Amino acid sequence: SQTIHQWPATLVQPVGSPLSLECTVEGTSNPNLYWYRQAAGRGLQLLFYSVGIGQISSEVPQNLSASRPQDRQFILSSKKLLLSDSGFYLCAWSVVGPGELFFGEGSRLTVL
């Protein structure tokens, strides 16, 4: 069966520090991978998606970047965090088709 792992679950970082959130998927090949950010109590905003290794599409210009060094690994990064980067980040995967989306457990980032 397929599983998705996302870490760390909670992160507190000072402004200007770097960020790395990691997501890995098991049990499937060539998944579509996504990073979402969620504002408190609201819907999800798509940040990046990837249809294959090294293929990253950005939906929102910002302080963050994403990379897909391996088929089932997706990394969200920042060189210098801003206060506005605080939020709940979700990694997700899907296969081509009707589009059911499977989410990781999420990472809560607080930038101080």
Place this chain on the structure above:
Amino acid sequence: EDKVVQSPLSLVVHEGDTVTLNCSYEVTNFRSLLWYKQEKKAPTFLFMLTSSGIEKKSGRLSSILDKKELFSILNITATQTGDSAIYLCVLVFLNAGNMLTFGGGTRLMVKP
């Protein structure tokens, strides 16, 4: 401008009430419409709707899609406090990346 609009934004009911959550959209070129329930962390999948007029049902929850009028509803009967959550409506688009657009969510609170 938002392509997927959910209403109401928030809702407070008492246990035993029936609620109807709405999701309206503006586009027609999508694969499917998904409903998710989000409590404290990652959203959990509820329904996938691809055909108009066919009701999907799971216990006290049901959902239907109307492609002519461009909306979907999620019904919850005999609500329980455990139904308290944010309910997310998502459109899955017809492209290689399975682009998804989330609605803003409806926050449901069920009081005892």
